[in-house]
Amino acid sequence: MAGIRDVAKKAHVGVGTVSRYLNKSGYVSEESREKIEKAIRELDYQPNELARNLYHNRSSIIGVIVPDLEHPLFSKLSKYIEIKLYEKNYKTLICNTVGVSNREKEYLGMLERNVVDGIIVAAHTLQSDEYLKINRPILAMDKDFKGQIPLIHSDHKKGGRIAAEAMIQAGCKNILQFTPSSKVSTPSNQRHIVFEEICRKQGVRVTTIETNWNLFTNSYYRQYMKEEIDKYVDINFDGVFTADIPAIACMTVLKKKGYRIPEDVKVMGYDGVDEIYMTDPPLTSIAQNIPELAERCVDTILNIIEGKKYEKHQILDVKLIKGSSL
Amino acid sequence: MAGIRDVAKKAHVGVGTVSRYLNKSGYVSEESREKIEKAIRELDYQPNELARNLYHNRSSIIGVIVPDLEHPLFSKLSKYIEIKLYEKNYKTLICNTVGVSNREKEYLGMLERNVVDGIIVAAHTLQSDEYLKINRPILAMDKDFKGQIPLIHSDHKKGGRIAAEAMIQAGCKNILQFTPSSKVSTPSNQRHIVFEEICRKQGVRVTTIETNWNLFTNSYYRQYMKEEIDKYVDINFDGVFTADIPAIACMTVLKKKGYRIPEDVKVMGYDGVDEIYMTDPPLTSIAQNIPELAERCVDTILNIIEGKKYEKHQILDVKLIKGSSL
DNA sequence: TTGAAAGCGCTAACAA
DNA sequence: TTGTTAGCGCTTTCAA
Numbered sequence: 166m167a168g169i170r171d172v173a174k175k176a177h178v179g180v181g182t183v184s185r186y187l188n189k190s191g192y193v194s195e196e197s198r199e200k201i202e203k204a205i206r207e208l209d210y211q212p213n214e215l216a217r218n219l220y221h222n223r224s225s226i227i228g229v230i231v232p233d234l235e236h237p238l239f240s241k242l243s244k245y246i247e248i249k250l251y252e253k254n255y256k257t258l259i260c261n262t263v264g265v266s267n268r269e270k271e272y273l274g275m276l277e278r279n280v281v282d283g284i285i286v287a288a289h290t291l292q293s294d295e296y297l298k299i300n301r302p303i304l305a306m307d308k309d310f311k312g313q314i315p316l317i318h319s320d321h322k323k324g325g326r327i328a329a330e331a332m333i334q335a336g337c338k339n340i341l342q343f344t345p346s347s348k349v350s351t352p353s354n355q356r357h358i359v360f361e362e363i364c365r366k367q368g369v370r371v372t373t374i375e376t377n378w379n380l381f382t383n384s385y386y387r388q389y390m391k392e393e394i395d396k397y398v399d400i401n402f403d404g405v406f407t408a409d410i411p412a413i414a415c416m417t418v419l420k421k422k423g424y425r426i427p428e429d430v431k432v433m434g435y436d437g438v439d440e441i442y443m444t445d446p447p448l449t450s451i452a453q454n455i456p457e458l459a460e461r462c463v464d465t466i467l468n469i470i471e472g473k474k475y476e477k478h479q480i481l482d483v484k485l486i487k488g489s490s491l
Numbered sequence: 492m493a494g495i496r497d498v499a500k501k502a503h504v505g506v507g508t509v510s511r512y513l514n515k516s517g518y519v520s521e522e523s524r525e526k527i528e529k530a531i532r533e534l535d536y537q538p539n540e541l542a543r544n545l546y547h548n549r550s551s552i553i554g555v556i557v558p559d560l561e562h563p564l565f566s567k568l569s570k571y572i573e574i575k576l577y578e579k580n581y582k583t584l585i586c587n588t589v590g591v592s593n594r595e596k597e598y599l600g601m602l603e604r605n606v607v608d609g610i611i612v613a614a615h616t617l618q619s620d621e622y623l624k625i626n627r628p629i630l631a632m633d634k635d636f637k638g639q640i641p642l643i644h645s646d647h648k649k650g651g652r653i654a655a656e657a658m659i660q661a662g663c664k665n666i667l668q669f670t671p672s673s674k675v676s677t678p679s680n681q682r683h684i685v686f687e688e689i690c691r692k693q694g695v696r697v698t699t700i701e702t703n704w705n706l707f708t709n710s711y712y713r714q715y716m717k718e719e720i721d722k723y724v725d726i727n728f729d730g731v732f733t734a735d736i737p738a739i740a741c742m743t744v745l746k747k748k749g750y751r752i753p754e755d756v757k758v759m760g761y762d763g764v765d766e767i768y769m770t771d772p773p774l775t776s777i778a779q780n781i782p783e784l785a786e787r788c789v790d791t792i793l794n795i796i797e798g799k800k801y802e803k804h805q806i807l808d809v810k811l812i813k814g815s816s817l
Numbered sequence: 818t819t820g821a822a823a824g825c826g827c828t829a830a831c832a833a
Numbered sequence: 834t835t836g837t838t839a840g841c842g843c844t845t846t847c848a849a
Contacts, residue, residue: 168826179836184828191829192834214604215545216826220841224541226552226584234573235765240566244587247560251586251594256606258552259585260577261570268577278540280582383765413769420771439561439709443739445746445771494842505820510844517845518818542842546825819849826841833835 167208175204187212227466228258228281230272232288233381235261236410237438238455242287242306245459253467255282262288264379269295276301283466286314289349302469306462309350315469317461317479318352319453324483325359328406328433328451332364335431335491337404339370341397343411346377356435356451360406372400378411386414394418402430404491409434413444416490431491437484446489454481493534501530513538553792554584554598554607558614559707561587562736563764564781568613568632571785579793581608588614590705595621602627609792612640615675628795632788635676641795643787643805644678645779650809651685654732654759654777658690661757661817663730665696667723669737672703682761682777686732698726704737712740720744728756730817735760739770742816757817763810772815780807 169187173180178197185191186201193201204210218224227250231239247257258281262268269288275281276299283302293310296303307318332340344357361371374397376389390411405415412434416426424430426446434441437452461479468475495513499506504523511517512527519527530536544550553576557565573583584607588594595614602610602625609628622629623639633644658666670683687697700723702715716737731741738760742752750756752772760767763778787805794801 166826169828170826173836180827181829181836181838182834185835188828194834197835211600211603213545213548213826214601214606215541215548215550216841217828218841219539219541219545219826219843220828222539222541222841234560234570235563235567237561237563237566240563240569241561243566243585244560244589247585247587248589256601257585259569259573259583261573263570263574274537275540275582277537280540383768387768417769417771440766440769442709442713443743443766443769445743492842495844496842499820506843507820507822507845508818511819514844520818523818539842542825543844544825545827545842546844548825821846821848823844823846825843828839828841830837830839832837 166213167210169210169212171208172201172204172210175208176200222279223282224280225254226256226258226281227463228260228272228275228284230260230262230269230284230286230288232262232264234259236381237440238409238436238453239287239381241438241455242459245456246285246462249460249463253463255463255467273299276303283470285462285466289351293350302466304462304466304469306458307351307353309352311350312478315465315475315477316352317458317465317481319458319483320480321353321356321483322359324435324451324453325356326363327483327485328356328435329360329363329367329369331449331485332404332406332431332433332491333367333369335404335427337369337431337491339372339400339402340364340404340406341372341374341400341402342405343374343376343407343415345375346379347375357406372397372402381410383410383414386411387417390414390418394422404431404433406433407435409436409438409441409448409450412448412450413440416444416448427489427491433491434488437486441486441488444488444490448490449488450486451483452486453483457481492539493536495536495538497534498527498530498536501534502526548605549608550606551580552582552584552607553789554586554601554610556586556588556595556598556610556612556614558588558590560585562707563766564735564762564779565613565707567764567781568785571782572611572788575786575789579789581789581793599625602629609796611788611792615677628792630788630792630795632784633677633679635678637676638804641791641801641803642678643784643791644807645784645809646806647679647682647809648685650761650777650779651682652689653809653811654682654761655686655689655693655695657775657811658730658732658757658759658817659693659695661730661753663695663757663817665698665726665728666690666730666732667698667700667726667728668731669700669702669733669741671701671734672705673701683732698723698728707736709736709740712737713743716740716744720748724748730757730759732759733761735762735764735767735774735776738774738776739766742770742774753815753817759817763812767812767814770814770816774816775814776812777809778812779809783807 287306434450441448760776767774
């Protein structure tokens with residue numbers, strides 16, 4: 166591999182001149198420029214970014230930690246984060262924690278070892294303290310670290326409210342909702358709290374099943390619904406509210422058991438992933454604006470890194486997507 | 492940030508000793524060890540990986556280029572590649588080309604500038620030549636670069652055969668198949684060639700629609716099927732064969748038009764993504780073994796990087812997943 | 818068993 | 834406008 170001194174030697178100039186040429190910093194005479202360009206061409210020279218990184222003490226890489234890249238919500242989020250980061254000349258290092266908190270810890274270590282310039286965390290296996298003691302650019306997407314880390318998430322309170330209103334209007338009187346574990350502190354859990362509150366006020370019964378979902382694959386949710394739904398049939402629910410993927414699994418299981426959707430049971434999803442259009446009937450859902458969330462995440466983490474101003478807590482709008490499941 | 496010399500100074504030893512301690516290379520006396528450990532603790536020292544990278548001239552990062560991270564096939568592939576790379580102490584840099592060939596080119600540049608140690612390419616917008624002139628570790632997943640780059644893919648010929656046999660056995664006489672553009676040289680296109688061949692031999696009519704799909708989102712496929720399917724109703728097809736996501740879109744459109752599946756039209760998907768379980772009826776499909784593909788990709792690219800032996804062309808088995816769409 | 822010193826490939830300050 | 838030089842923080846000889 167040719168280095169900058171090889172180029173300098175071949176062009177009969179100093180390395181400083183070559184460096185100034187490469188970085189368009191400082192003066193380079195027309196004559197030197199031509200000689201340098203020729204040398205670069207002949208040697209097929211490419212500057213070694215590793216050396217630049219060392220000098221500047223940055224890698225231009227942002228780490229993105231998600232629970233499971235296979236979950237449509239996170240694959241879409243990662244996609245748009247990568248696209249946005251690329252536009253800003255940053256690269257995206259991805260990490261699936263798949264429920265392993267050790268992996269989260271190791272990625273935080275990378276931050277301290279200068280492998281990445283900043284981290285966007287959308288997973289939450291680890292204790293908050295582990296994050297809080299790190300004094301480097303971190304941004305949380307939908308995970309609340311006691312308000313100590315800048316946070317971006319959808320307006321889940323509004324989401325819960327819209328969902329409740331829509332189900333009540335559709336005539337539900339007795340709703341079953343499946344929620345993630347409340348041990349995990351995520352703003353998205355608020356939708357279920359608000360949902361229940363509003364339903365209760367309107368005289369609609371809500372049974373809340375707190376699951377300990379920590380895997381996110383479709384097959385897991387299918388299995389879960391297949392095994393669990395029977396436990397609740399005797400409460401005669403007429404509505405189900407949960408995230409899109411478990412909602413889809415639930416719909417499949419219910420249909421197999423002979424329930425008609427939406428006539429017998431109405432189903433409301435949450436997230437607005439593309440899969441809601443694949444079911445029959447299409448699932449009604451509260452959609453998060455993933456591309457916008459991604460853009461905010463990128464803008465904010467870069468502002469933090471560059472020492473610019475940024476908002477510590479950003480909340481984005483959600484909207485109802487009408488399917489035919491209620 | 493504390494550096495290795497700060498640790499050395501505080502521990503009253505030389506930097507060489509600290510380095511040997513950190514890397515467990517060479518001798519370090521019990522006494523030095525304790526002093527160093529104490530100093531590291533007190534300074535909260537973390538070695539700077541950027542400096543290590545420069546010295547060793549490697550980053551331990553592998554670039555993964557996929558067309559669209561939002562497509563379930565590629566999100567699943569990326570997930571498993573990341574998990575496997577992590578096990579081998581490598582990190583995963585991800586790139587969605589989303590059809591932009593410039594991005595592919597830039598990522599190849601990163602390879603030459605030592606940002607990544609190797610690249611796994613599962614996208615193919617770029618001309619082969621761009622790849623061929625790069626003399627560094629590259630591995631192609633399901634993209635044929637004139638045999639010049641090591642290649643891994645599923646046994647698409649077998650896939651096409653199984654699909655044909657299953658549809659023929661189900662009684663199809665007149666099949667419509669949607670294929671990606673044949674301009675793109677990907678082994679996966681072979682399934683459609685084999686499929687057509689076998690059907691023809693058995694006296695089953697096949698109409699092949701060569702699309703110019705270059706986007707991979709669900710919404711694109713839905714739109715496509717909504718607009719295009721009408722053009723072919725007059726040929727009275729009784730079967731459709733295409734990749735899972737377009738197949739699902741097709742099923743939705745056909746059902747809306749009043750066709751019963753599988754009674755009126757039988758549908759066969761390809762890929763075996765999780766979404767096939769979400770439709771009604773569940774889609775029958777030929778499944779690729781994504782975790783296995785990912786593992787082979789990782790093992791092979793690492794063998795290339797480390798100068799070990801590897802197979803230039805690996806083909807993995809596929810299998811039929813029986814749904815109820817035929 | 819150790820520390821001093823050279824150097825990984827580059828950037829930027831500085832003197833010319 | 835240019836070339837020389839001193840680092841960036843680490844690893845690894847090599848002589849002690």
